[in-house]
Amino acid sequence: MTMPLSQGPLAAPDTRGRLGAYARLAKLDVWDYYLAFPLAWALAGFSPSALAVLLVFGLGTVCVVAGSVAFDDVTGYRDGSDAANYGPDAPARKLARKPLLTGELSEAEAIRFGWAAAGAGAALWLLAVLIAPFAPLWTVLLAALCLASSVQYSWGLKISYRGWQEVFLAGFGTGLVLVGVGLSTGGLTGFGAVQAVLFGLGPLLFGVYSNTRDAEGDAAVGRPTVAAIVSAQANRAFIAGLTVAEVALVVTAAGLGPAPWWFALAMLPAMGVRVAQLRRGVGLGDLLAARLLGLRAHRATTATLVAVNLILVVGAGS
Numbered sequence: 001m002t003m004p005l006s007q008g009p010l011a012a013p014d015t016r017g018r019l020g021a022y023a024r025l026a027k028l029d030v031w032d033y034y035l036a037f038p039l040a041w042a043l044a045g046f047s048p049s050a051l052a053v054l055l056v057f058g059l060g061t062v063c064v065v066a067g068s069v070a071f072d073d074v075t076g077y078r079d080g081s082d083a084a085n086y087g088p089d090a091p092a093r094k095l096a097r098k099p100l101l102t103g104e105l106s107e108a109e110a111i112r113f114g115w116a117a118a119g120a121g122a123a124l125w126l127l128a129v130l131i132a133p134f135a136p137l138w139t140v141l142l143a144a145l146c147l148a149s150s151v152q153y154s155w156g157l158k159i160s161y162r163g164w165q166e167v168f169l170a171g172f173g174t175g176l177v178l179v180g181v182g183l184s185t186g187g188l189t190g191f192g193a194v195q196a197v198l199f200g201l202g203p204l205l206f207g208v209y210s211n212t213r214d215a216e217g218d219a220a221v222g223r224p225t226v227a228a229i230v231s232a233q234a235n236r237a238f239i240a241g242l243t244v245a246e247v248a249l250v251v252t253a254a255g256l257g258p259a260p261w262w263f264a265l266a267m268l269p270a271m272g273v274r275v276a277q278l279r280r281g282v283g284l285g286d287l288l289a290a291r292l293l294g295l296r297a298h299r300a301t302t303a304t305l306v307a308v309n310l311i312l313v314v315g316a317g318s
Contacts, residue, residue: 021104022113024097025073026066032203032295033065033173034058035302039199040180042309043192050184053132057180060124064150067118071155073100074110084217118151134186139179146175163224169207174200190258194249195305201246202301205274206294208239213287236282243278247271266308270300 023029037058044050076082077100086098099105105113125143129135149168153160159168177196181188188196208227211218212235215227227235250271254264274297281290 018104021099021102025070025099025105025110025113026117027069027097028062028066032206032298033176034061035299036061036173036176036199037180038306039195039302039309040177040184042306042313043177043181043189043195044184045313046310047184049133053128053183054180056124056131057128057183060121060128061176063117063121063124064147065121067114067116067121068150068153070110070114070117071151072153072160073098074107074114075154075158077101077107079221081214081217081221081223084220085214114155118147122147128183132183134183136182136186139182142175142182143179146172146179160225161223165211165223165225166204166208170197170200170204172200173203191253194253194257194259195309198246198249198301198305199298201242201249202294202298205239205242205246205277206291206298208235208242209277209281209287209291209294212239212281213291239282240278243274246274260308260312263308266304267301270297270304273297273300 037054041047041050041054044054073082076085077098082098082101086095086101095101100107100110125147129140129143149159150172152158153165153168159165174196177199178188178193181192181196211225211227215225215235218225219228226238230238250259250267251264253259254261273293277290277293277297280286280293
C-alpha cells in the first residue's frame with residue numbers, strides 16, 4: 001500500500017501547535033538512546049570534568065537523533081509506509097506522532113528541520129571533541145561514523161532500506177557509549193565494552209517488535225527488516241536468539257569475562273523483564289506490550305549498570 005504525494009493528510013486527533021508538532025517530529029518523548037550518557041559518566045568514574053563534556057555531547061546527540069527521525073518521517077511519508085503503519089487501519093498507533101501525516105508540518109518544513117538539527121548536532125559533537133580531556137583518533141572516527149549513519153539511516157544512502165536497520169539500532173547505541181567514554185577517559189576497559197554492547201542491544205530488542213508489527217508495510221515499500229523478509233517463525237527465532245545472546249553475554253562476562261562475579265546476580269531483575277518481554281511478544285503475540293516491556297528492560301539494564309559502576313567506584317575508593 002502506498003500513499004500518493006497528492007493525497008491529503010490523515011485526520012489528526014489533536015493539534016497542539018507548531019512547537020509541539022516539531023517536538024513530535026523529533027520524537028523527544030523517546031529518550032532511551034540518551035541514557036548512554038549517564039552510563040558513560042558512570043564508566044568515567046563520575047568525574048566532574050567528564051560531566052561537562054558528556055553534557056555537550058549528549059545535547060548534540062539529541063539534535064542528531066532529532067534530525068535522523070525527521071528524515072525518517074519524510075521518507076516514510078513519501079513511500080507510504082507511515083500511512084500503512086499509522087493510518088486508520090492501525091488505531092492502536094498514535095497518529096499524532098507523525099505530524100506530516102496529520103498535515104501539521106509540510107515536507108519542506110520537516111526537511112529543513114532535519115538538516116538544521118543534524119547540523120547543530122554535528123557542531124555540538126565537534127565542540128565536545130575540542131573541550132574533551134581526551135580525543136583519541138578511534139573516538140573521533142567512531143563519532144563521525146555515528147553521525148553519518150544516523151543522517152543516512154533513511155535519507156541519502158538509506159541504510160535502513162538496504163538491510164542494515166538492525167545493525168544500526170544496536171551499533172548506534174553502542175557507539176554513543178564508546179564515544180562518551182573515549183572522550184572522558186581516553187580508553188576503554190573490557191567491562192566497559194561489555195556494558196556498551198548491552199546498552200546497544202536495548203534499542204534493538206524493542207525495535208524488533210516494532211518491526212514485526214510493521215512487517216507488511218515495510219515489505220510493501222522495500223524496507224528489508226528481518227521481520228519483512230523472513231517467515232514469521234524465523235523472525236520469532238531471530239528475536240529469541242537476540243534475547244538469549246544478551247543473557248549469555250551477562251552470564252559469560254560475570255563467569256569468564258571482565259565483570260565482577262556478582263554482576264549476573266545484579267542483572268537478574270532486568271533480565272527477568274527481558275524474558276517476560278519474550279514471552280509476551282513471541283509466546284503470546286502481544287507486540288505492543290512486548291515493545292513496552294523492552295523499553296522497561298532497557299531502562300532497568302541501564303540503571304543497573306550505573307549502579308554497578310557506582311559500587312565499583314565506591315569500593316575502589318574505600
